[in-house]
Amino acid sequence: MNLLDIKNLSIELTSHGENILAVDRVSLALKDGEIRGLVGESGSGKSILAQAIIGVLDDKWHVTADRFHWQGVDLLRLPLEERKQIITKDVAMIFQEPMSCLDPTNSIGEQIEEALDGSKFSGYFWQKAQQRKEAAAKLLHKVGIKQHDTCAKSYPHQLTNALCQRVMIAIALAKQPKLLIADEPTASMEATNQAQIFKLLESLNKLKNMSILLISHELEKISHWTDYLTVMYSGQFVEAGTTEQIFNTPFHPYTKALIASTPRASTNLIKKSLLHTLPGSIPSLQHLPIGCRLGPRCPNAQKKCVIAPQVESFQGHQVSCHFSHRKEY
Amino acid sequence: MLNFTIRRLNLLFFTLLMLSIVSFSLSYFFPGDALVNLSGEINADQQRTEQLVELYNMDKSVFHQYTAYIGQIFSGNFGISMSSQVPISDELHTFLPATIELCLAALFIALIFGVPLGFIAAIFHNKPLDKIILTFAMVGYSIPVFWFALILILLFSITLSWFPSSGQLNLLFEIEQVTGFKFIDILLSDSEYQAQALKDAFMHIVLPAIAVATAPMTIFIRLARTSMLDVLESNYIKAAKAKGLSQAHIIYHHGIRNSLVGIVRLIGLHFANLVTVAMIAEVIFNWQGAGSWLIESIFARDYTAIQGGLIALASFTFFINILADFLYAALNPLERHKKHGA
Structure with missing residues (x-):
């Protein structure tokens, strides 16, 4: 059974009387204990999709889906409050720019403690307060912060970006979630810190069997940690499969170009030669092409591409393209 | 710190x-x-x-x-008044406390009603309640204080006779002036009618305080609304929602404190405005304060009194400003602690 099963989720933005389809019928399925990467350029709707899953989008955005199952429970049939309860109980999220995601006027300790489940503590209120403190310290230890007292007392602006992200992970772990959504957790961080954060996430996945949805625009960087990958382009589903499938046999022209655009030490590039890229850039939300949104940039594009392709599945390798590279392998 | x-x-x-x-x-x-x-x-x-x-x-x-x-x-020598030949320091001692009393009461009313109303408007952003509060703020801001004060007198003291129309205390009560602050003086006095006097002084301050408070209150409503809206859009509110906290918890623990940080500093700034409004209201309500005294001095070309009044009122305003800054620092850890790391 899938942990999370989403089919044809669309997110519409209403602004100035216009409706813009920011995310167009994206499907996503996650199994227990897997690490799935969600890859796409900036502006491809990855973060919006993640925020829609956890339900923190504001009223401007309208989310619709054909199927939204969490552990077999159809969330679409449940009232909003109940849905929120189920999701926030089992799903946690860490954001990019961790510093801005921590309340600047509350100490780290307070912010971790408020995420803890109150029903787990017993006794009088001072005993509960003590238990809360200990639980917060334990969480800080789990994410590799040894000086829990100093850290709990400090305010977000006193910590570095990487430390703030560790605190965010600690907060996410407070509810012992089954799924952790990590939205570019290492954006604007140094390489060593990035590796540490990824290692921490991987160990949590292995030790606690926690599924992770890892969102990034750097395919190469996250592919080392993920079991499965889903690729998005401009709010549309492109391709999904195991990391090996995506890397070794990319079906979709976009994925192929994405992989080819990553320079490798092994490939011999001639001096001053151009790197492989797709022409053009990702379209803005006001000027979306009809049909397959990659159309104007796609090397394989033909007349048929003005109609959005259906998702086809080949042994778990899903692709959404009329003229895929499947037969070439 | x-x-x-x-x-x-x-x-x-x-x-x-x-x-x-x-x-x-x-x-x-x-x-x-x-x-x-x-x-x-x-x-x-x-x-x-x-x-x-x-x-x-x-x-x-x-x-x-x-x-x-x-x-x-x-050494406390501000000269003597040109018109009455009484030392300015004595006159200030008589009149300034009354003004401070009125200003603080008005500031209190403006904050107690203005800031929560602004927060409510922000929480119900773009809903009817928000529109009603905004309209109220706009109307309150546009009404001139001299007209509003007269309407208040007309309605509440003449028609309904709920509150007295002028003065600080009924002359029946013999309260010895010690500090000049009426409420403190009443508490210090050993009059057997202490409770009644206190009630009477309270009834006297209600109308002028409301008249003075209205304009600053509407400013606080709008400040609080904008500040809260900014906070509610921020990433840490989103993160708090993702934690699964209830809306009330988010507003109470994260919203209010952060938006207060944005407002508190401006309170001092708008206090100067409030003092000016108080001077006009004092004349209308026959409030024996430094404001009406200063206006009379200006009419009498009492230059010494103008100088003394200027120093006294301006110092008071500065003092409130600095106080607001300290309150700001108490609320905002970014001011209190050194920044470490990146």
């Missing part, structure tokens, strides 16, 4: 320095003799004039005159 305190006190010192220079220069800019303007003694004889020249260093350079003036102010 020490650094912050020193910076604030430094600011206080230099503003007061500037203020005293302005006040001192007024005695030269006002028409008439500088010495008479400074001392207020219009009928001084030859001998007294010589004494005053000695006192104010009028025969020496302007700098010496200024230091002498500062010395006199610090």
Whole structure:
């Protein structure tokens, strides 16, 4: 059974009387204990999709889906409050720019403690307060912060970006979630810190069997940690499969170009030669092409591409393209 | 924190320095003799004039005159009133506390109602309640205080007779003036009608305080609304929602404190406005305060009184400003702690 099963989720933005389809019928399925990467350029709707899953989008955005199952429970049939309860109980999220995601006027300790489940503590209120403190310290230890007292007392602006992200992970772990959504957790961080954060996430996945949805625009960087990958382009589903499938046999022209655009030490590039890229850039939300949104940039594009392709599945390798590279392998 | 305190006190010192220079220069800019303007003694004889020249260093350079003036102010000598020949310090002692009382009551009302209303408007952003509060704020801001005060008197004291229309306390109560603050004086007095007097003083302050508070309150409504809207859009509110906290918890623990940080500093700024409004309201409500006293002095061309009133009211405003800054630092850890790391 899938942990999370989403089919044809669309997110519409209403602004100035216009409706813009920011995310167009994206499907996503996650199994227990897997690490799935969600890859796409900036502006491809990855973060919006993640925020829609956890339900923190504001009223401007309208989310619709054909199927939204969490552990077999159809969330679409449940009232909003109940849905929120189920999701926030089992799903946690860490954001990019961790510093801005921590309340600047509350100490780290307070912010971790408020995420803890109150029903787990017993006794009088001072005993509960003590238990809360200990639980917060334990969480800080789990994410590799040894000086829990100093850290709990400090305010977000006193910590570095990487430390703030560790605190965010600690907060996410407070509810012992089954799924952790990590939205570019290492954006604007140094390489060593990035590796540490990824290692921490991987160990949590292995030790606690926690599924992770890892969102990034750097395919190469996250592919080392993920079991499965889903690729998005401009709010549309492109391709999904195991990391090996995506890397070794990319079906979709976009994925192929994405992989080819990553320079490798092994490939011999001639001096001053151009790197492989797709022409053009990702379209803005006001000027979306009809049909397959990659159309104007796609090397394989033909007349048929003005109609959005259906998702086809080949042994778990899903692709959404009329003229895929499947037969070439 | 020490650094912050020193910076604030430094600011206080230099503003007061500037203020005293302005006040001192007024005695030269006002028409008439500088010495008479400074001392207020219009009928001084030859001998007294010589004494005053000695006192104010009028025969020496302007700098010496200024230091002498500062010395006199610090020893509590603001000169005497040109019109009544009573020492200005005595008049200030009589009238200033009444103004402070009125201003603080008005500030209290403005904050107690303005800030929560602004927060409510922000929480119900773009809903009917938000629109109603905004309309109320717009109307309240546009109404001039002199008209509003008259309407209040007409409605609540003449038609409904709920509140008295003028004065600070019924003359029936014999309360000895000690501090000048009516409420404190009543509490200090051993009158057997203490409770009644307290109630009477309260009834007297309600209408003027409301009249003064309305305009600043509407400003606080809008400040609080914008500040709360900014906070509610921020990433940490999103993260708090993702934690699964309830809306009430988010507003109470994260929203209010962060938006207060944005407002508190501006309270001091708008307090100057409130003092000006209070001066007009004092005249209408026959409130025996420094405002109405100062306006009378301006009509009487009582230059000494104008100087003294300027220093007293401006210092009071500065003091509230600095106080607001300290409140700001208490709320905002970014000001209190050094920044570590990146």
